[in-house]
Amino acid sequence: MALGSCYTCIKYLMFAFNFIFWLLGCAILGVGIWLRVDEGAAEFMHESSKIDMFYTLAYVLMAIGFLIMLIGFLGCCGAIRESQCMLALFFMFLFVIFATLLGFGIWAAVAKSSFKDMTADMLKDGVENYYKDEKSQTFMDSIQTYFGCCGATLGNEDYKVVEDIPGTCDPDNYRKPCQSQFYEWIESKLVIVAGVAIGIAVVMILGMIFSMVLCCAIRDTVA
Template structure:
């Protein structure tokens, strides 16, 4: 009798842990969705995207975050329903979705590490192209882009500082006594934010692994309960 009550208590504990986990998971989806919307509508990001097509990746990342956040919210809701209704089908679907999202996160993390040097070259080349077109671009997109970068990062030019603008004088946006080029500053900024994103992704991955373990445990517990009858 005591052992049976112990198993029943363990089953109830897993069930409510699963519900609590999925509620937190749903809140996480809301947060990711909110970040995606913020990146898409924030004017600070907009000025870079509008000035240079290379930075359209910011909006691409925003759309990915919005999609992932919405999917996580749906998956979290599915897990909550599966835990409350004790549905093995819902829990199995929940596990499958978590596993797919986990693989995507893992692949994105590996791609980020592999492509780090490529990103550095892309940043340098983008800055060089915009410095070259600073005084000749009729649309002034290069001028707006470089002025924004130089003022925000307190730098000048692309790879060599004010010399990059020769034989012309450097623009007023970098005449602040600062001789450091912009490529390293911009790349370091992106890299530091990538580290933060990677840390968040690892945290989400750990949470997902916990969710997968809980869903398997609850499925097994439900199967045992069904087997009694």
């Protein structure tokens, strides 16, 4: 079917947008893979069940990235084939992902205090159960080795109420508690993830506008 010159322009803009959208899906997929296989993070993440949430986050991002790539492909086909059904499906999927990513991005940006408390609780629990639980010991050993720190908030003083100071606490790092460094590491990951999520959510608005305009143009042409 033939569309007017203005709508034909929108049609090809829609195709171009969805190609960019597909690339952004690749970016989300890449961030998820990066969180999962980052060599520095893996040094202490892969052995500790206490931070499985980061693995979960990585898998969620990979799934979302892959889904966005598929939806971008759907939008490209809908624009080229001038299919109202495919464009409507594209719009609905886009809206759902838009709401999800925007909400997650805002949550990640404002939840800093919650994550700070969480890291403090994780490290405190790790110290208290260091000589009781193998996973806690592995977690604290990995943290202390990777960040060059000792204990949770008081350095080597944290272990004096438990038992001996672990061998992974280097004497040069006795006065360097792990909480601030661990939290800064988590915060740096969240900033990247939140920025990508919010940026892509904003770009999605253009995709929804293009798809609705093109869908209406195709409907008017058929009518």
